[in-house]
Amino acid sequence: MSQIKSDLENISPLANAVTKWCCDFQQQLPQMPVAVLGNPQPEKAELQQQGLGAERAFAQFIQQIAPGLSGSAGPRYLGFVTGGVTPAAMLADWIVAAIDQNVMVPGDSISSAVEQQTIEWLLELFSLPAELTGTLTSGATSANILGLLCARQYCGDQQGMDIARDGIGSAKIEVFSACPHASSKKAMAFTGMGRDSIIDVPTLAGSEAMDTVALENLLAASKSPGKIVIASAGTVTGTNFDDLQQIAQLCRQYQAWLHVDAAFGLFSRLITERLPLTAGIEHADSITCDGHKWLNVPYDCGIFFTKHPEILQQACSVSAPYLDVSINLPAYMDRGIENSRRFRAMPVWLTLQAYGRDGYKEIVANNCNQATALARWIEQSNDYQLLTPCSLNVVVFSPKNQQRSVKELLNTLNQSGQVYLTPGMWDGQQAIRAAFSNWRTSIEDVEIVCELLSQKVAG
Ligand SMILES: Cc1ncc(COP(=O)(O)O)c(C=O)c1O
Structure with a gap:
C-alpha cells in the first residue's frame, strides 16, 4: 500500500514522464515502422x-513493450479499417482514466x-433523425449484437x-x-440464432450489394412470423451499399426488422454528394457505426442507434435491489451489454x-481523395489491376502477374515497415485491400505507398 x-x-513527475513519452510517440x-511483424513478446x-x-514499472514498459508497438495509429496503416486518434480524443482518453467514472x-x-x-451530436453529424436513441458500445461488433438482440426481441x-x-x-x-x-x-x-443460419440473399452482379428483387422473393416466400434483414452500408471489401430505401420499404411490407451495419459507411453522409449512398437509412430499426474507425477516437468505441428505445430496454434491462438508484432516468446499463461502463x-x-x-468532413473527404488517387495509380499501372471501382475509402487490387502469391507480396510490402495492408477476396480472387480512415494520412503517404508497390512487385 x-x-x-x-x-x-x-x-x-510520473505523469510528466509518461506524457512526454506519449507525445513523442504521437509525433x-x-x-515509425508501420507494423511490427513476427508476434513480439x-x-x-x-x-x-x-x-x-x-x-520502475514504466521503465519496464519502455524496455519490454515499447519496441514491439506498431505504428497502427499512423498514416500508412491501411489494413482492415483502422482509424488513428485525434489529439483531442487522445487527451480525453487520458482524462477518462484519471476521472474513472462508471457510466x-x-x-x-x-x-x-x-x-x-x-449521441445527439453524432445524430447531427450524420444527419440522422433526432428521435433516434443511441448508446456507445465497445465497437461495431457489440453494436451488431445489440442490433440482433433488439431484432429478436421484436x-x-x-x-x-x-x-x-x-x-x-x-x-x-x-x-x-x-x-x-x-x-x-x-x-x-x-x-x-446461429452463425450459419443467415439466409443468403444474392448480390447484384459485380457487387456485394443486395439484390432487392431476390430479397423480396425470399421475404414473400418466408413462412416465418419473425423476420430480420441485415443490410450493409459499406461492405468491408467492395464498399458497396445496399439499396436501403428499397429494403426499408420491403421490411415495412413484410414486418421485418431492418438492421443496417454502417460501421464506416455512415461517414459517407458527411459528404453531400455521397448522401444518396445511404438514402433510406433513416427508416432502419437499428444502425451500427464505429467510433474507433473513421471518427478517429481511441479503442474501444462503437455506436448503436435505434428507433425503438423500449425494445432496446426490454432486451438489455437489468434489475437488482442494489442497482435501483436511477432516479427514474434511463440508465445506460439498461441499454447495452455491459453494466459497468x-x-x-x-x-x-x-x-x-x-x-x-x-473538421470531420475534411477528414472523410481527404481519405476518399487519397483512396481515389491510389485507385487511379493502380488503373494506370502495368503491374497491378483494380478489381472493383473505388467508391469511398477502400481500394481493392491485385498484382497482374500472379507468379508470386498475393500473400507473399503482402508480406514483402508489410515487412518494409512503410505500409501495412491486409488481404481480401474479390470475385473468388485473392486481393489486397487498402483502407483509408486515418486523419493523418496525406497524399504524400499515397505517393510513398505507390513507390513501394512499384519496387516490391518485382520481388
Ligand atoms: C462493416 C463492418 N462491420 C463491423 C465491423 C466490426 O467492427 P469492430 O472491429 O469495431 O467490432 C467492421 C470492422 O471492420 C466493419 O467493417
Whole structure:
C-alpha cells in the first residue's frame, strides 16, 4: 500500500514522464515502422511479489513493450479499417482514466448526460433523425449484437413472446442478408440464432450489394412470423451499399426488422454528394457505426442507434435491489451489454468539440481523395489491376502477374515497415485491400505507398 501512496504523492513527475513519452510517440508515428511483424513478446517473467512501483514499472514498459508497438495509429496503416486518434480524443482518453467514472446509471455524475449529448451530436453529424436513441458500445461488433438482440426481441413480441425474459424457445425467426460482416455472424451466434443460419440473399452482379428483387422473393416466400434483414452500408471489401430505401420499404411490407451495419459507411453522409449512398437509412430499426474507425477516437468505441428505445430496454434491462438508484432516468446499463461502463463518450465529446462537423468532413473527404488517387495509380499501372471501382475509402487490387502469391507480396510490402495492408477476396480472387480512415494520412503517404508497390512487385 505504501507503494501506491508514494506513487500518488509523485503523480505529477510520473505523469510528466509518461506524457512526454506519449507525445513523442504521437509525433514520431509517421517515421515509425508501420507494423511490427513476427508476434513480439514481453520477457517471460513471474508476477512481481512486492511490485516495482509505477516509475520502475514504466521503465519496464519502455524496455519490454515499447519496441514491439506498431505504428497502427499512423498514416500508412491501411489494413482492415483502422482509424488513428485525434489529439483531442487522445487527451480525453487520458482524462477518462484519471476521472474513472462508471457510466452505468445517472444520478451521481454528469457522465450519463454527456453520453446523451454525445449521441445527439453524432445524430447531427450524420444527419440522422433526432428521435433516434443511441448508446456507445465497445465497437461495431457489440453494436451488431445489440442490433440482433433488439431484432429478436421484436420478432418474439410479434409471436407473443418476451425472449429476453423467457428465452428464444420456440420463436421462429429468419434472418436475411447478402454480404454480412463477419461480426454479424458472430452476433447471430451470441444471440442464439446461429452463425450459419443467415439466409443468403444474392448480390447484384459485380457487387456485394443486395439484390432487392431476390430479397423480396425470399421475404414473400418466408413462412416465418419473425423476420430480420441485415443490410450493409459499406461492405468491408467492395464498399458497396445496399439499396436501403428499397429494403426499408420491403421490411415495412413484410414486418421485418431492418438492421443496417454502417460501421464506416455512415461517414459517407458527411459528404453531400455521397448522401444518396445511404438514402433510406433513416427508416432502419437499428444502425451500427464505429467510433474507433473513421471518427478517429481511441479503442474501444462503437455506436448503436435505434428507433425503438423500449425494445432496446426490454432486451438489455437489468434489475437488482442494489442497482435501483436511477432516479427514474434511463440508465445506460439498461441499454447495452455491459453494466459497468467506461466513459467512452468523453473522447467523442471532446473531439467533436475540438474539430466540429467541418473538421470531420475534411477528414472523410481527404481519405476518399487519397483512396481515389491510389485507385487511379493502380488503373494506370502495368503491374497491378483494380478489381472493383473505388467508391469511398477502400481500394481493392491485385498484382497482374500472379507468379508470386498475393500473400507473399503482402508480406514483402508489410515487412518494409512503410505500409501495412491486409488481404481480401474479390470475385473468388485473392486481393489486397487498402483502407483509408486515418486523419493523418496525406497524399504524400499515397505517393510513398505507390513507390513501394512499384519496387516490391518485382520481388
Ligand atoms: C462493416 C463492418 N462491420 C463491423 C465491423 C466490426 O467492427 P469492430 O472491429 O469495431 O467490432 C467492421 C470492422 O471492420 C466493419 O467493417
